[in-house]
Amino acid sequence: MKTHYRNCNICEALCGLEIKYEGDKIHSIKGDANDPFSKGHICPKALALQDTFEDSDRLMQPLKKTPEGHVAISWEEAYDLIIDKIKGIQQTHGHDAVATYLGNPNAHMFSNQLFLPFFLRSLRTKNRYSASSVDQLPHHVAAKYMFGHSLVLPVPDIDRTEFLLVIGGNPMVSNGSMMTAPNVAQRLKNIQKRGGKIVVVDPRKTETAKKADQHIFIRPGTDALLLLSLINTVFAEEKVNLNHLADNVLGLDTIKAAVQKYTPEYAAKITGIPAETIKMLAREMAASDKAICYSRMGASTQEFGGVCLWLTNVLNILTGNFDCEGGVMFPMPAFDPAMMSSTKGKPARPMQYSRVRKLPRFYGEFPVATLADEIETPGEGQIRALFTIAGNPVLSTPNGQRLEKAIESLDFHVSIDIYKNETNQYADVILPAATGLEIAQYDIAFNNLAVRNVVKYSPPLMETRGDIKQDWEILATLTERISGQSLSGQTPEKILSMGLSMGKYGAEGLTLEKLKEEFPHGMDLGPLAPCIKERIQTDESKIQLAHDFFLDDLTRLDDRYQVSETEFPFQLIGRRVLRQHNTWTHNSPRLSKGKNDCTLMIHPEDAKAIDLENGGTVQIKSRVGAIQVAAEVTTDMMPGVVCLPQGFGSRKQSGMTVAAERGGVSINDLTDEMRLDTLTGNAALNGVGVSLQTVDA
Numbered sequence: 109m110k111t112h113y114r115n116c117n118i119c120e121a122l123c124g125l126e127i128k129y130e131g132d133k134i135h136s137i138k139g140d141a142n143d144p145f146s147k148g149h150i151c152p153k154a155l156a157l158q159d160t161f162e163d164s165d166r167l168m169q170p171l172k173k174t175p176e177g178h179v180a181i182s183w184e185e186a187y188d189l190i191i192d193k194i195k196g197i198q199q200t201h202g203h204d205a206v207a208t209y210l211g212n213p214n215a216h217m218f219s220n221q222l223f224l225p226f227f228l229r230s231l232r233t234k235n236r237y238s239a240s241s242v243d244q245l246p247h248h249v250a251a252k253y254m255f256g257h258s259l260v261l262p263v264p265d266i267d268r269t270e271f272l273l274v275i276g277g278n279p280m281v282s283n284g285s286m287m288t289a290p291n292v293a294q295r296l297k298n299i300q301k302r303g304g305k306i307v308v309v310d311p312r313k314t315e316t317a318k319k320a321d322q323h324i325f326i327r328p329g330t331d332a333l334l335l336l337s338l339i340n341t342v343f344a345e346e347k348v349n350l351n352h353l354a355d356n357v358l359g360l361d362t363i364k365a366a367v368q369k370y371t372p373e374y375a376a377k378i379t380g381i382p383a384e385t386i387k388m389l390a391r392e393m394a395a396s397d398k399a400i401c402y403s404r405m406g407a408s409t410q411e412f413g414g415v416c417l418w419l420t421n422v423l424n425i426l427t428g429n430f431d432c433e434g435g436v437m438f439p440m441p442a443f444d445p446a447m448m449s450s451t452k453g454k455p456a457r458p459m460q461y462s463r464v465r466k467l468p469r470f471y472g473e474f475p476v477a478t479l480a481d482e483i484e485t486p487g488e489g490q491i492r493a494l495f496t497i498a499g500n501p502v503l504s505t506p507n508g509q510r511l512e513k514a515i516e517s518l519d520f521h522v523s524i525d526i527y528k529n530e531t532n533q534y535a536d537v538i539l540p541a542a543t544g545l546e547i548a549q550y551d552i553a554f555n556n557l558a559v560r561n562v563v564k565y566s567p568p569l570m571e572t573r574g575d576i577k578q579d580w581e582i583l584a585t586l587t588e589r590i591s592g593q594s595l596s597g598q599t600p601e602k603i604l605s606m607g608l609s610m611g612k613y614g615a616e617g618l619t620l621e622k623l624k625e626e627f628p629h630g631m632d633l634g635p636l637a638p639c640i641k642e643r644i645q646t647d648e649s650k651i652q653l654a655h656d657f658f659l660d661d662l663t664r665l666d667d668r669y670q671v672s673e674t675e676f677p678f679q680l681i682g683r684r685v686l687r688q689h690n691t692w693t694h695n696s697p698r699l700s701k702g703k704n705d706c707t708l709m710i711h712p713e714d715a716k717a718i719d720l721e722n723g724g725t726v727q728i729k730s731r732v733g734a735i736q737v738a739a740e741v742t743t744d745m746m747p748g749v750v751c752l753p754q755g756f757g758s759r760k761q762s763g764m765t766v767a768a769e770r771g772g773v774s775i776n777d778l779t780d781e782m783r784l785d786t787l788t789g790n791a792a793l794n795g796v797g798v799s800l801q802t803v804d805a
């Protein structure tokens with residue numbers, strides 16, 4: 109029996125694993141007690157690493173679509189077919205006729221992150237899309253405007269804070285997001301043990317809210333008002349404290365004037381949070397020199413995501429909790445993407461807008477909520493072919509049913525995935541990729557979001573089965589064949605090694621070789637430390653507090669609350685479940701057994717009003733669709749708000765037999781592709797207007 113150490117790459121928490129194995133047989137996966145960051149912690153989802161490795165539903169060979177369904181072909185035939193079709197389509201209809209969609213697992217594979225840029229450049233298309241615009245895009249936009257780079261992202265120093273205000277995040281289930289913190293449950297508990305306080309603002313009394321000292325219900329989509337009134341109070345009560353940032357911020361007076369009308373009394377009417385509670389929160393944020401306002405999915409995937417993430421930063425800065433211990437700080441990663449791709453001097457504003465709906469293009473991507481428009485609408489630049497790479501947008505982006513039809517109508521669709529899923533079920537070619545234990549592991553994205561500076565590299569553990577290739581090898585071959593240019597034997601390790609040597613710790617002797625040989629459990633590079641001067645990349649080298657880009661959006665915010673959606677009296681929000689990750693772990697038999705998680709949570713009064721009993725079937729209708737599901741009547745919900753999990757709804761046609769058997773409904777058959785944060789282009793997945801009707805048994 110041998111032992112292997114690596115990080116779990118399923119979610120953002122980076123738990124160290126200790127894996128016992130013999131040949132290609134895995135005996136056990138446990139937490140690695142010697143990992144300096146996770147110290148032995150893991151969650152049940154780590155089992156998915158073994159289950160996907162052993163899964164007989166995994167794709168084992170390239171597949172080609174025929175009238176009789178998908179049939180296995182060789183890699184050579186697959187590549188020839190793809191190159192021939194893609195070149196043909198681009199020659200006839202232009203480069204933009206080919207689009208790409210990158211899904212979430214790309215962020216968890218350093219090799220994909222390093223090879224995708226080559227591939228994307230080779231296609232020379234501006235039609236790029238990804239899961240970012242159904243997730244964290246507002247965080248990046250706020251970062252670029254305020255700090256000068258979309259990847260210079262402030263991270264909560266939760267190990268030293270005394271006051272944590274969580275807006276729209278549920279770390280007890282998600283294990284933390286835009287905040288890499290293995291065993292976040294223990295870290296939260298430690299805040300309370302130190303005498304600190306946790307407050308959760310959420311339309312549902314979540315698993316995190318239940319552990320917190322205080323939970324505050326908020327009407328979905330109104331967080332911008334809450335944040336404006338918090339900042340208003342900080343000014344009104346003369347509690348602004350910039351600390352060491354006094355000479356490093358611009359726009360203080362402008363922000364003061366802008367928030368003046370958003371009093372707690374005004375915000376109370378819209379958010380449903382009493383004015384006194386808002387004032388208390390502002391005072392608590394200002395009173396502590398170790399406080400954090402942390403906003404996540406609930407704040408970013410709504411109609412004012414951009415404004416929310418901007419104001420979150422502003423609040424942390426004005427209360428003296430930015431770039432300091434116990435507040436929020438910038439990590440200093442060993443492989444530093446923000447340093448390697450400095451954007452100093454490049455404008456923050458979008459330089460282009462999408463063809464059909466004129467939505468902004470940030471960081472080379474259009475919002476995925478407009479992908480269907482761009483496929484369906486004829487004219488120059490219409491999308492006719494698509495690469496989906498580790499993504500399942502039919503289940504994960506708004507109005508999935510419309511996108512499913514649009515994708516089916518494409519001239520050509522290529523998918524690189526580990527499964528036949530709901531999105532690639534009609535793909536002309538599906539290329540099978542290695543995953544999890546079969547790939548080398550390093551965490552470029554999440555070291556840049558971690559609550560401590562850490563670093564770890566692990567080689568692949570298992571040989572891939574069947575005729576599977578690594579994503580990056582597939583991307584490299586496609587790149588070379590499309591562009592006609594050689595990548596000169598580049599490998600992910602060569603690029604990683606070079607990047608490490610260019611970074612801060614490289615100068616102190618850290619190399620990939622050293623990591624491999626001396627630090628199999630990973631290496632702790634210390635707690636986060638103030639580093640504003642080294643990180644800021646704005647033209648003035650100062651933090652921009654009050655950019656017109658955000659200020660102008662407040663007019664849209666003011667107008668928004670003049671309208672109420674009466675046809676759809678309830679507001680739908682999403683949730684994550686502890687034992688599943690997005691759409692793709694549902695095929696793990698061990699994770700998918702047990703009670704039905706796919707229920708509509710509803711407050712007892714709302715249920716009573718429509719004669720709905722616990723366990724009864726309810727029809728949910730939105731502008732875009734209708735679905736039926738079992739009800740879970742619970743006082744955890746704010747009245748008027750209902751909640752469905754995301755990631756469910758596996759369709760029978762997919763190749764995931766366990767998931768399809770279990771079924772469930774897709775929340776994105778109800779979410780509306782026309783509801784967006786128009787400022788950033790991020791989808792407004794939360795706060796969707798729906799109507800409910802009890803279905804007679």
Ligand SMILES: Nc1nc2c(c(=O)[nH]1)N[C@H]1C(S)=C(S)[C@@H](COP(=O)(O)OP(=O)(O)OC[C@H]3O[C@@H](n4cnc5c(=O)[nH]c(N)nc54)[C@H](O)[C@@H]3O)O[C@H]1N2
Pocket residue numbers: 210211212213217239242243405497498499500501503504505524525526527529541542543544579682683689690691692754755775776779793
């Ligand atoms: N309504 C609603 N919708 C949401 C959300 C929500 O909260 N509410 N959450 C959003 C968020 S945060 C996200 S990140 C997105 C996710 O959206 P997507 O990224 O589109 O969805 P995933 O389920 O993560 O899809 C990952 C795909 O990658 C495949 N895969 C897994 N590992 C590998 C690998 O190693 N290589 C390759 N090539 N493929 C692999 C899986 O089989 C799966 O098909 O969903 C978003 N959608």
Ligand SMILES: Nc1nc2c(c(=O)[nH]1)N[C@H]1C(S)=C(S)[C@@H](COP(=O)(O)OP(=O)(O)OC[C@H]3O[C@@H](n4cnc5c(=O)[nH]c(N)nc54)[C@H](O)[C@@H]3O)O[C@H]1N2
Pocket residue numbers: 119120212243275276277278279281282283284285309310311312314326327328329330331404405406407410681682683684685686687688689690755794795
């Ligand atoms: N177990 C598990 N863990 C995961 C994932 C998973 O699928 N399963 N997915 C991973 C991914 S891709 C991501 S991005 C992260 C996400 O990590 P989190 O952001 O922590 O996860 P969510 O559960 O989506 O939390 C969003 C919260 O916002 C609340 N909310 C909804 N609307 C509003 C609103 O208008 N205002 C406020 N204040 N709150 C609102 C919801 O009730 C919910 O509790 O989780 C990651 N971790």
Ligand code: SF4
Pocket residue numbers: 116117118119120121122123149150151152153154283290
């Ligand atoms: S918390 Fe995330 S990283 Fe840790 S074991 Fe679970 S899925 Fe893996």
Ligand SMILES: [Mo]
Pocket residue numbers: 212243
């Ligand atoms: Mo995500």
